[in-house]
Amino acid sequence: MPSDHSSLLAGQPSRRRPRTRLSATAVAVSLATVGVLAGAGTAEAAPARPAGAHHTGGLQCQGQGVDPGAVIRYRTDIVIKAPLSTVFKLQTDVERWPSWQAPVLSAKRLDSGPLRRGSQFRWTTPAPATPTTPDTTLNITSTVRQLDRGSCVRWTGPAIGEGLRIDEGVHVWNFTEVKGGVRVRTEETWTGAQVEADVPTATAVLGAGLEQWLQELKTTAEARSGGPCA
Numbered sequence: 001m002p003s004d005h006s007s008l009l010a011g012q013p014s015r016r017r018p019r020t021r022l023s024a025t026a027v028a029v030s031l032a033t034v035g036v037l038a039g040a041g042t043a044e045a046a047p048a049r050p051a052g053a054h055h056t057g058g059l060q061c062q063g064q065g066v067d068p069g070a071v072i073r074y075r076t077d078i079v080i081k082a083p084l085s086t087v088f089k090l091q092t093d094v095e096r097w098p099s100w101q102a103p104v105l106s107a108k109r110l111d112s113g114p115l116r117r118g119s120q121f122r123w124t125t126p127a128p129a130t131p132t133t134p135d136t137t138l139n140i141t142s143t144v145r146q147l148d149r150g151s152c153v154r155w156t157g158p159a160i161g162e163g164l165r166i167d168e169g170v171h172v173w174n175f176t177e178v179k180g181g182v183r184v185r186t187e188e189t190w191t192g193a194q195v196e197a198d199v200p201t202a203t204a205v206l207g208a209g210l211e212q213w214l215q216e217l218k219t220t221a222e223a224r225s226g227g228p229c230a
Contacts (some may be wrong), residue, residue, distance in 0.1 A: 038193065059187040060171040061152035064145060068190035071199050074207040077185040078214040079178060082225035087182045088150050088175055090221055094121045094142075099201045100220040105137070115153070118178065119144040128163055130205075132198045136161035140169075151175060167192035184208055 058065045059075065066073060080087050090100070092115040097104040107123040109115075122141050129135040142157040152174045158167040176186040188206060195202040 024042075044169040057173050059152075059185055061154040061172055061174070062148055062152055066187050067168070067191060068073055069182065070170070070191050072190040072202045072206060073188065073193055074186070074203060074210055075187035076207070076210050076214065077183060078218055079181050079183050080218045080221050081181040082221035084150055084175060084177050084182045085224050087217065087221045090217060090224075091173060091175075091184075092147075092153060093108060094123070097123065101216055103209075103212075110141075115144060115147060117144055117147050119147075127164060130198070130201055131203070134163040136164050138164065138166075142169075144185040164194060165192055166190050166195055184214060186214065 046095045058068075058202070064129040070102040075105050080203045086139060090096075094107050094115065095109055097107045103125050107121060107128065110122060112116075115121075120141065122139065124140070125138050127133070127138050138159040138161040140157060140159045142155045144153065145219060146152070146154040152172065154170070154172045156168060156170045159170060168191045169188060172186065176183045180226050190206060
């Protein structure tokens with residue numbers, strides 16, 4: 001099973017999770033959408049919410065959020081000690097994802113120019129077997145539905161592999177300047193009969209993936225900016 005999408009989360013995740021095959025897959029499978037949650041001013045990721053927990057007041061981009069009816073959902077956040085321009089460019093330059101996200105095997109824009117509303121991109125990620133799904137490679141086609149440069153992005157789309165399908169992933173990203181850097185919040189939902197057949201496993205994989213995605217975004221952005229910004 002696949003975020004944009006480790007071993008499954010067991011209770012609270014560590015702040016620096018070891019990069020196992022399953023957690024890496026989870027990150028990449030964090031598919032299709034673009035937002036999330038944070039305690040202002042801290043420089044580390046907030047503790048993950050319990051797997052399967054539902055949240056009120058979800059993240060939005062230009063008034064649109066994740067699927068309100070989805071039973072598979074996860075939300076988390078982190079503070080990155082880098083300029084907003086660096087963080088936002090990394091996240092929206094999707095064709096370069098494979099250079100800093102190991103789980104992303106390939107990524108290709110289906111249009112040209114800066115990422116914007118209506119842009120599409122296709123990317124792939126491995127999905128190892130779980131008790132209910134086979135080992136496969138997921139092909140994800142994402143469509144940007146909302147984008148406010150430097151503030152938020154939201155994309156949606158299906159993830160399809162041999163013997164595995166996520167009908168729709170919705171992913172929201174929010175970016176807010178805070179003292180010493182940028183707070184990045186993200187929230188994602190999945191829908192589809194196969195993943196909904198095992199909600200705890202799917203939620204744990206999704207959560208592990210989003211946590212790793214944020215950590216890799218943080219590591220890369222901070223390295224490129226030389227550390228904390230003024």
